[in-house]
Amino acid sequence: MNISAPFIKRPIGTSLLAAALLMAGALAFNFLPVAPLPQVEFPVIQVSAGLPGASPETMASAVATPLERQFGRIAGINQMTSTSQLGSTSIVLQFDLNRNIDAAGRDVQAAINAARSQLPANLPGNPSYRKVNPADAPILILALTSDILTLPKMYDTADSILAQKLAQVNGVGQVFVGGGARPAVRAELNPTLLNKLGVGLDTVRTALGSANANRPKGELADPVNAWGIGANDQIFRADQYRKLIVAYKNGAPVRLGDVGDVQDSVEDIHVIGLSSGKPAVLIIIFRQPGANIIQTVDRVREALPLLKSSISPAIDLNVVLDRTVTVRASVADIEFTLLISVVLVILVVFAFLRTFRATLIPSVAVPLSLIGTFGIMYLLGYSLDNLSLMALAISTGFVVDDAIVVLENITRYLEQGMRPVQAAFRGAREIGFTVLSMSTSLVAVFIPILMMGGIVGRLFREFAVTLSAAIAVSLLVSLTTTPTMCAKFLRPLGEEKHGRIYRASERAFDHMLGMYRGSLRWVLRHQPLTLLITILTAALSVYLYIDVPKG
Structure with missing residues (x-):
């Protein structure tokens, strides 16, 4: 069975298939969110309660204890920690990683309702909860400073004007105001x-x-008219x-x-914020889950002039922390590394094949496979982060293997005098299932990473899936586009004209081949010694694995 035969017979359709894969990947690349690490939602919920004037001991016994008793009945809680201080209590609930955060939130709300009758009657309001992602840090922090206005007035401006407008920016999830308190x-x-x-x-x-x-003040009325009392x-x-x-x-x-x-x-005189040594009110901005961190920060920066015009000119609004500086640098660095790896792979292929026509085929297959992977990443909801880009950089060496194996087998029949189309049919037929088994074995290597549990497993799952997707796309390209290009671009051995550099390199390769033949004959003549060296090497590897420090 020849898997590649239908594609070799239909070069135009195969070209359209490759173009569609290229366009889908390029389009998906523009919609992939950018983040430092994969977006992993940890099921953590924080419950807060306040009772003004209550001591930490009172908060712990009268507020935290009844809540903890009810929370302890919720299934799937791994860890529960509570912190009580003057007038407030905070309880952090960490659930199993496979627990749905929305379902956990409903259970927490039900537990709060059940504990309400056991809480102090003078509690100003019901305890509240919010979902917390420990891996999600602020993307931007703004500071409000002034030489004229007081800190309470700046806090009131930040809380009533700026926080609401910033929350409306596309991609912004939560906005917190700190460094002060309400008047x-x-x-x-x-x-x-x-x-x-x-x-x-x-x-x-x-x-x-x-x-x-x-x-309500009521109203004054007579049989004809009624007047509402509007005194404040x-x-x-x-x-x-x-x-x-x-x-x-x-x-x-x-x-x-x-x-x-x-x-x-x-309200609270024990809170203060500083920026460059001056009292300041801080606005802490978090992004929405899955939002592009770079685009979100750019939108906030674009909105800063409008925000400055909506507050007093006596207030200076500045950016004191921009998390995208390191994200942009790391993503740009690994993108450059990925580009360099592709160029080096192409140069190495050219150094051994020594013909532009043959080099063109893996030069197309490698970028096509990597760009096509972006489409799968978009469908899976992944992001462009350090781990996924590192997976693509590593996969460069894997995806070129399939193309080289198919190209080498077809070239072998060209050297025997076959025409390019015949060589493509026969070479692809012989090597098709070999390429399939190679790709399957490579994907199987990453199954343990896919099955890894815990937080580390959650983080590296995107790495393993991205790498496996790149190998799968490479398999598709190698069985369709590569043999079709070989049939169209390669030339029989007698029709190729070579220069002095090719002839000189051919002598070097012949010399290397002679050395390999001599070493292979020596190994075959001393098979017991070779087997003994292999066993000793394996035993040494096991010893080093046991002896190496682990942590």
């Missing part, structure tokens, strides 16, 4: 005065909550809070300013 009014009460007046902290807290609640009873500044009456003692009002120091401040 707030802080009341530091004097316990001595409160005790002397007989006013408790709960009384002050209730008065503050009642005075600052934006409740919320207060926002410290001087308004100082006049607030928190209690009455002996018929006299006790105001908040009488029992404490009231100042305009921020």
Whole structure:
């Protein structure tokens, strides 16, 4: 059976097939996302809860413990860690790698609902959760600095204006604002005065909550008309809070300013951000899963002039961290390495074949196989990262083997005097299943990597699949395009004209062939010694494998 015969008989159709493979790969290359590492979604969920004023011990016992008790009933949790601090608790749940993150999120939400009755009644809100990918680092960090405006005003600008507009940029997943806190009014009460007046902290807290609640005011109506009451009873500044009456003692009002120091401040005074030694508000940007990191950063940078025009001129907006600098450099370096490897392969082929017609065939087969692999990567949802590009660079030596084997066998019949078409039919028929077995054995080598578990297995799975896909595309090209090109471009041995360089190199190759024949005769005459050396080499390899340090 000759697999290549239909393609040799139809050179135009084969050329169209090769062109379609080339165009599909080139088109897919433009849509492949760029990332430093393969996009691996680790099933990790972080649960957060807050109770203002509660000590770490209270948060651990009253908030973290009931949640942990419910989370412990969820199937597939590998690790659960909790951290409690003043007023907040964070619980990180790590699931099995084969656990669906969306299903795990639903289980976590159900556990939070089940634990709600066991949590403190004065908890401001239900605990919240978000999916976390430990392998996903920020792609861009922006810093807001100013010599005029205060840190709370810059934070309010970043949180209410910039964060919302940045979240709308295509490719941006999450935007966090750090290095500061929202503006707030802080009341530091004097316990001595409160005790002397007989006013408790709960009384002050209730008065503050009642005075600052934006409740419905109702309406005034008569039989004909109705008027809604639109008064606003919320207060926002410290001087308004100082006049607030928190209690009455002996018929006299006790105001908040009488029992404490009231100042305009921020929600959390223990947070600060610095940029070049100056107080700054930081905007931390994460990308969406599968988004092109380079294109996303470019879109954010293009939006910076518009963002600067939407905030106060007194605020300086600068980029302090750009993760794509190293990504661009590493991807460009490995792309250059891939190009160099293809050129070197072509030069080595030319050095041994010594004819432009014969060299042209693997020179077409190698790039065609690599470019066609991009199409498979796109269908599988892979990205252009260091591991996938490294797989393509390594596969350069593999994909050229198939083309050379087919070319050499066809050339052998040309040297025997056959016409190119006849040589292509006969050479491809004899070598077709050999090429198939070679490619199958190469793919089988990477099966252990495909079956590898854990985080390392997840990362290297894309490497193994990309390499196997390149070998599979090379097999297709070698059985279709390569024999067709041999039938069209090669010439019988008598029709080829060679120069002095070819004749000189032919003498060198004949000398090398003579040396090989002499060494082969010596080995065949001393077969027991050769077998003994082989066994000793294998034993030495086993010893070195055992002795080599492992980690």
